[in-house]
Amino acid sequence: MRSDGGGVLAPGRGRMQRTKLSDQIAEDLRRWIAREGLKPGDRLPNEKTLMQHYGCAKGTLREALKALEVQGLVKMQTGPNGGAEIQPVSIDAAMQQLRSYLHFQVLDFEQIYVLRRGLEVSLAESVVGRLTEDQLKRLEANIEQCIEARDSGDRVTGRRLEIEFHDILCESCDNPLLGFICRFLNGLLRDLVEFRSDRYDEHEAFGQHNVASHRELVAAFRVRDRRSVSRIMREHMCCAESFMQRLDASFRSDLLSSG
Amino acid sequence: MRSDGGGVLAPGRGRMQRTKLSDQIAEDLRRWIAREGLKPGDRLPNEKTLMQHYGCAKGTLREALKALEVQGLVKMQTGPNGGAEIQPVSIDAAMQQLRSYLHFQVLDFEQIYVLRRGLEVSLAESVVGRLTEDQLKRLEANIEQCIEARDSGDRVTGRRLEIEFHDILCESCDNPLLGFICRFLNGLLRDLVEFRSDRYDEHEAFGQHNVASHRELVAAFRVRDRRSVSRIMREHMCCAESFMQRLDASFRSDLLSSG
DNA sequence: CTAGATTTGTTCGTATGTATC
DNA sequence: TGATACATACGAACAAATCTA
DSSP, X not given: OOOOOSSOEEOOSSOOEEOOHHHHHHHHHHHHHHHHTOXXXXXXXXXXXXXXXXXXXXXXXXXXXXXXXXXXXXXXXXXXXXXXXXXXXXXXXXXXXXXXXXXXXXXXXXXXXXXXHHHHHHHHHHHTTTOOXXXXXXXXXXXXXXXXXXXXXXXXXXXHHHHHHHHHHXXXXXXXXXXXXXXXXXXXXXXXXXXXXXXXXHHHHHHHHHHHHHHHHHHXXXXXXXXXXXXXXXXXXXXXXXXXXXHHHHHXXXXXXXX | OOOOOHHHHOOOSSSOOSSOHHHXXXXXXXXXXXXXXXXXXXBOOOHHHHHHHHTOOHHHHHHHHHHHHHTTSEEEXXXXXXXXXXXXXXXXXXXXXXXXXXXXXXXXXXHHHHHHHHHHHHHHHHXXXXXXXXXXXXXXXHHHHHHHHHHTTOHHHHHHHHHHHHHXXXXXXXXXXXXHHHHHHHHHHHHHHTTSOOXXXXXXXXXXXXXXXXXXXXXXXXXXXHHHHHHXXXXXXXXXXXXXXXXXXXXXXXXXXXX
8 A cells, every 4th residue: 555655746946856755654654653652672563564564665665764774763673573673862863963064164162162151051050969979979080080191191181081071960961952062062172172282281281270170060069059060160161261262372373383 | 987896895704794785885975075075066976887886786875875865965866967966064954853852852941041041142242243234124024024923913923933033143143053053942942832822911021022122132233232232132031031931831720721 | 849868766576694583 | 403584785677857959
């Protein structure tokens, strides 16, 4: 029993193109998954059944399933009881897509900090009283690792670890939107920091500030002092931005002198 | 042109390819597009050529192209000079992916405004002096439309138009990250506002506030008064949040009394 | 406006690798 | 050790869209 397939037109310019059958099937499957309320671990019917249901060929159905797979909705598996298995909605697929969108745009650290200096404060406020003992311990362990990295002179690792501190905070955020964006900004910073100048003094000062701020933050989190958390994070963001600015400046002068 | 394709096929004995052939081809095409620096409008080789290059069957290649199409990198076209055409990196694909990620999360207007009240102010500040005469005119026209919608009692259209005001501001933002997120938040609000209560008095007051604030904003934009813009938008967001809160409250009481 | 050429879209048949029992 | 179920992949052919002469 083939679904219509005749009159479905795609809005466009002069060329009105009949929507591809594989796209119709993909869209139908998406709706079916939502309507049926399928959860991660559930499986779609196998290819043969779906082929009979939609009255289409293997290639067509496989293109439809491929679309769902790329979007991270399902994962294909071979063997008995194989087929398309519903996947937990992945934050990674959304991040990668947003990243590839921004890949061709100009982006510097200042544009990131326009968002970050406000959002990280909101994030910190929102997780006060929600951090588990395990997470607090991991925050403290992270600070120790930062100190080790600094002592061993491994600057890039140090910067990366300091960003991980903020990733841990994202875990407890009950606002999925805020959590996503903060995590995403952290990822962008991780990429940027790889290419910054290796000015020893700047990195040293930056690292010392970060360790101090992170220690104050953990202390305030432990006593659930929301106002202190807010203030410390605001100052921390402000300082971090100016440190990044100086790193960026010396990085650019390095480029000039070497080019 | 070598018809070899051996570097991609990986003729390993024992276990065949761990990753699906179509995925390998898709990844190779992505890298090829980036390395070659292909721009929107450029075309990939046609299916036959690609089949020969990768030494694969039609179905396999089509799955690979489908993956690129879903990610918004290319668009397929039939006919002579058809094939896979490179697309401008679309903001829509990134938004849709992020939306589907958040679809299964709990999200209310308060969580949106935690971000919006800060980001819209930054956005407004960043577009001061960058708005064209055309955009200023469209902002003013938008305000007139809002008044018309209010007079004709069309509340939902009014709310939608007021959000479009903020979409226009996003156009001039030179920070792609900030622009993306503000646009995305506007989209979320558009969805939420559809289901809000129809309390006439609340909507009326909300509409009047919006028109007044938007008028003040346009005036400040015209004279490029950055500090006024910042202040007005901050107050506007604060008021809008409390209005939404009241709409939400009466909406929930409606639900209770009807359920 | 029609006819042909080009290229994607779809179908069917078949074979093979792989995981489960 | 097979036997079975399933996705993966190949190849040939036809259908539909679209450009050009």
